[in-house]
Amino acid sequence: MTAGVVVTGLGLVTAAGVGTEPTWRGVCAGAATAATDPALAGLPVDFSCRVPEFDVRALLGRRATLQYDRFTQLGLIAAQEAVADAGLDPATWDGTRVGVVVGNGVGGAGTWETQHEQFRDNGPEMVSSLLMPMLIPNMVAGHMGIRFKATGPNLVTATACASGATAIGVARDMLRQGVCDIVLTGGTEAAVVPLIVTGFSRMRALSNRTESPASASRPFDAGRDGFVIGEGSGILVLEREEHARARGARVRARLVGYGASADAYHATAPDPAGTSVERAVRTALADADAAPSDVDHVNAHGTSTPLNDLAEATVLTRCLGAGPAVTSTKGVLGHTLGAAGAIEAALTVLTIENGLIPPTANLESQDPEIDLDIVAKEARRGRVDLALSNSFGFGGQNVVLAFAAG
Missing domain, CATH: 3.40.47.10 (Thiolase/Chalcone synthase)
Structure with missing residues (x-):
């Protein structure tokens, strides 16, 4: 086991x-x-x-x-x-x-x-x-x-x-x-x-x-x-x-899934087809022994760049549909580069613990090409049993982490 x-x-x-x-x-x-x-x-x-x-x-x-x-x-x-x-x-x-x-x-x-x-x-x-x-x-x-x-x-x-x-x-x-x-x-x-x-x-x-x-x-x-x-x-x-x-420790959440892949497409631009990002998402779900319908929340990479946000949204819609509540905390914290994935993983744990999904700051008019349930304006309460945290980097490097309630 x-x-x-x-x-x-x-x-x-x-x-x-x-x-x-x-x-x-x-x-x-x-x-x-x-x-x-x-x-x-x-x-x-x-x-x-x-x-x-x-x-x-x-x-x-x-x-x-x-x-x-x-x-x-x-x-x-x-x-x-x-x-x-x-x-x-x-x-x-x-x-x-x-x-x-x-x-x-x-x-x-x-x-x-x-x-x-x-x-x-x-x-x-x-x-x-x-x-x-x-x-x-x-x-x-x-x-x-x-x-x-x-x-x-x-x-x-x-x-x-x-x-x-x-x-x-x-x-x-x-x-x-x-x-x-x-x-x-x-x-x-x-x-x-x-x-x-x-x-x-x-x-x-x-x-x-x-x-x-x-x-x-x-x-x-x-x-x-x-x-x-x-x-x-x-x-x-x-x-x-x-x-x-x-040792009687408090368990804040469980890390149940990890998926990684490479676009092998471009030094700095995401692959618009999202094939490798999709593979990372599906690998993390398989590792977690979970179905797409089990995902309650996604802490998206969501950098606020035109290409990245659309490419990520396209993959999330294809993999998960419009069901999960999605947020990007970069609207508040900016893009912290190599620290971003870890900060967002910690925030995903807090979301699960508190049953509270932070809003995506400054989302005034959602891109009409993005068909996701993006949390905006104010935090949203709701039970979160399984959540994904997405991170992507130059070189086409993709990581998806899956966290579950403890």
Whole structure:
């Protein structure tokens, strides 16, 4: 019999707030967080969804301001909350049975920019000796292992904007195979820096609503014109169900399905036929031993780009019909790139727990080509027994996670 995998802890750091509670409140209120960003002043697109100011020293210690890039800081803060939420104590657990799998798309973008400026303006002697450990993407998982005394498998997944969801799927497989009893998993990203934003802008991937940033991210809306870049982290504690039940843990939800595929179509554009996305959806359902009619809710990838939203909607209609209530929380939080899949997985767990589906912010006029039941204007109450969380990334990488009530 395949081992069950459950979610016992959640940690979130997003533009809606530092912590799960403020994030959940903001998402359920549909309160868009996009605002003009002083760090992006002078760029064609000068707004973002940035995490509110927080005291790094108070949350992580004095050295954190010097040793960790922001993407690592966000990941560690979310992980601390998730571990505490799960009722776990790293001082007492068997670290050899605890793994870490974290998704990240860009790595230490802020460190890269600031240290390049030092090199260019002041010479090589002024480059930090900590450049490499702050920059490289795997260090967020490495530092989680150090901080939480987790000596099991330790890695970072990089599947662009599907990275966080891929990490959760890989963690699930580790638990099913008996490699670990506990895995800290999810995603983190802090790429709201001028060079990265300029790159997306040059691709015409970003919304240009500079006159009204708060209304710029509008998934599935007829007037959508691109995504709004954000930052954040979502970390989940996954456990083998047997292990969690034995220690009397609170089970927040069960991770029952995982489907992954590649479009093999285009570097950045989704395959309009959606063949591989459909396969990921159907694989996740088969893994969950569920029928399409069993799905109550979909937390969609829903980036607010013209091509992605239509392609995803077409596949969801083909696979699931018009039955499930669909939402995209990117209308509130923006697109957090490699962290998005993990943040949205955590929000899907909260939706199941609370019987409350957050609204899709800024959905004023649904695209007439999109035939889905999209939750808009206000959160919708209703029992959710099975939900899907979709994530897609550049390179045509697709991940679908299926969560069920605990």
